[in-house]
Amino acid sequence: MRSPSDPLSTSASSARPRAAPTAGQTRRSGRKRAEAPLLSPLRYPGSKRRLATHVGEILDLNERSPELFVEAFAGGASVAIRLLQLGRVKSIGLVDLDPMIAAFWRTVFFDTKWLCREIAKVPVTLAQWETYRATKPRSDRTRALVCLFLNRTSFSGILNPRSGPIGGYEQKGEFKIDCRFTRETLIDRIEKIAAYRDRVAFIWNTSWDQALMDVRTKQAADELPQDVFYYFDPPFFEKAEKLYTFYFDDADHIALRDALVDMTDHAREPWVLSYDMADRLEELYGDRPESTHIELLYSTSGGGDRRVATEVILSNLPRLPIPSVEDKRRRSKAHGGERPKAAKPQKTRVA
Numbered sequence: 016m017r018s019p020s021d022p023l024s025t026s027a028s029s030a031r032p033r034a035a036p037t038a039g040q041t042r043r044s045g046r047k048r049a050e051a052p053l054l055s056p057l058r059y060p061g062s063k064r065r066l067a068t069h070v071g072e073i074l075d076l077n078e079r080s081p082e083l084f085v086e087a088f089a090g091g092a093s094v095a096i097r098l099l100q101l102g103r104v105k106s107i108g109l110v111d112l113d114p115m116i117a118a119f120w121r122t123v124f125f126d127t128k129w130l131c132r133e134i135a136k137v138p139v140t141l142a143q144w145e146t147y148r149a150t151k152p153r154s155d156r157t158r159a160l161v162c163l164f165l166n167r168t169s170f171s172g173i174l175n176p177r178s179g180p181i182g183g184y185e186q187k188g189e190f191k192i193d194c195r196f197t198r199e200t201l202i203d204r205i206e207k208i209a210a211y212r213d214r215v216a217f218i219w220n221t222s223w224d225q226a227l228m229d230v231r232t233k234q235a236a237d238e239l240p241q242d243v244f245y246y247f248d249p250p251f252f253e254k255a256e257k258l259y260t261f262y263f264d265d266a267d268h269i270a271l272r273d274a275l276v277d278m279t280d281h282a283r284e285p286w287v288l289s290y291d292m293a294d295r296l297e298e299l300y301g302d303r304p305e306s307t308h309i310e311l312l313y314s315t316s317g318g319g320d321r322r323v324a325t326e327v328i329l330s331n332l333p334r335l336p337i338p339s340v341e342d343k344r345r346r347s348k349a350h351g352g353e354r355p356k357a358a359k360p361q362k363t364r365v366a
């Protein structure tokens with residue numbers, strides 16, 4: 016198991032492009048709450064952007080305003096970033112086993128100017144894509160740039176080495192390799208997100224279980240707050256090997272379930288978990304008394320048509336939002352009028 020890097024001190028920050036509101040400022044101002052969501056610069060398979068509001072509601076219902084929100088499978092980090100922007104959490108910690116992802120977020124927050132300068136000038140060509148695809152980056156800077164470049168120029172935003180360039184190797188497709196590498200938009204997103212750097216407690220390139228142990232060790236040493244809330248969004252059950260460089264086998268899914276049970280029964284640490292709907296989910300979590308809720312997410316396929324994906328939310332908190340009538344209608348429609356099979360559908364159970 017790789018050991019985590021130290022939390023980044025804010026003294027490592029580059030000059031601040033603009034000041035972000037503090038948690039208190041954001042919460043007090045109704046105008047700030049209505050701000051358009053900060054969007055992740057990464058196109059992420061399984062992005063939970065649409066779940067951020069839902070997780071925020073879970074925090075509200077359970078009267079939680081955590082000092083530290085840990086997104087343990089960070090990927091595009093959409094939920095942590097949105098909750099930070101909304102002032103629903105005071106600080107965030109990001110964890111991802113993929114060194115490219117961890118390096119990307121470190122560079123976004125703490126080497127912002129360098130990254131933005133590179134984005135402005137990197138040639139977005141098939142030759143550059145092939146060079147980056149063959150590169151084994153050795154520094155955080157190069158990892159970050161290669162990560163963003165390949166993410167924005169590869170099919171479906173997939174960083175997996177099997178994914179080809181947008182437009183194909185012949186560049187004969189309708190969309191060319193540069194169609195999603197919109198420099199100004201990416202720089203704007205990165206600068207806006209980086210303005211929150213003072214509220215980033217750590218960015219660790221490690222596994223979720225190591226991160227859990229490290230958080231507890233640092234809490235015992237008073238280096239991290241006691242009031243920590245965990246969000247787990249593990250790799251999918253289905254086809255994860257096609258989507259991510261690092262994914263789960265069945266033993267990993269079981270180990271995560273066991274850890275969540277332990278956090279509920281012994282450590283009393285609050286968590287929310289999101290999973291793709293799968294029969295294995297019912298087998299792993301079906302007899303647990305935690306609250307469950309099923310949420311519909313919309314995913315966009317490569318062709319641009321909208322498909323409905325179903326997401327299961329589980330938590331060890333007692334209250335989850337009750338699905339609206341409209342949610343229920345859409346959910347039923349997505350499943351051909353039938354109830355979806357996995358994990359106690361359409362109800363909230365209280366521990």
Ligand SMILES: C[S@@+](CC[C@H](N)C(=O)[O-])C[C@H]1O[C@@H](n2cnc3c(N)ncnc32)[C@H](O)[C@@H]1O
Nearest residue numbers: 059061062063088090091112113222223248261
């Ligand atoms: C479903 S994606 C997360 C998507 C993210 N929540 C978002 O909204 O963009 C799963 C992530 O878990 C990471 N991962 C895989 N195995 C891991 C592990 N053992 N520990 C931590 N992260 C892991 C993958 O690199 C991937 O980024």
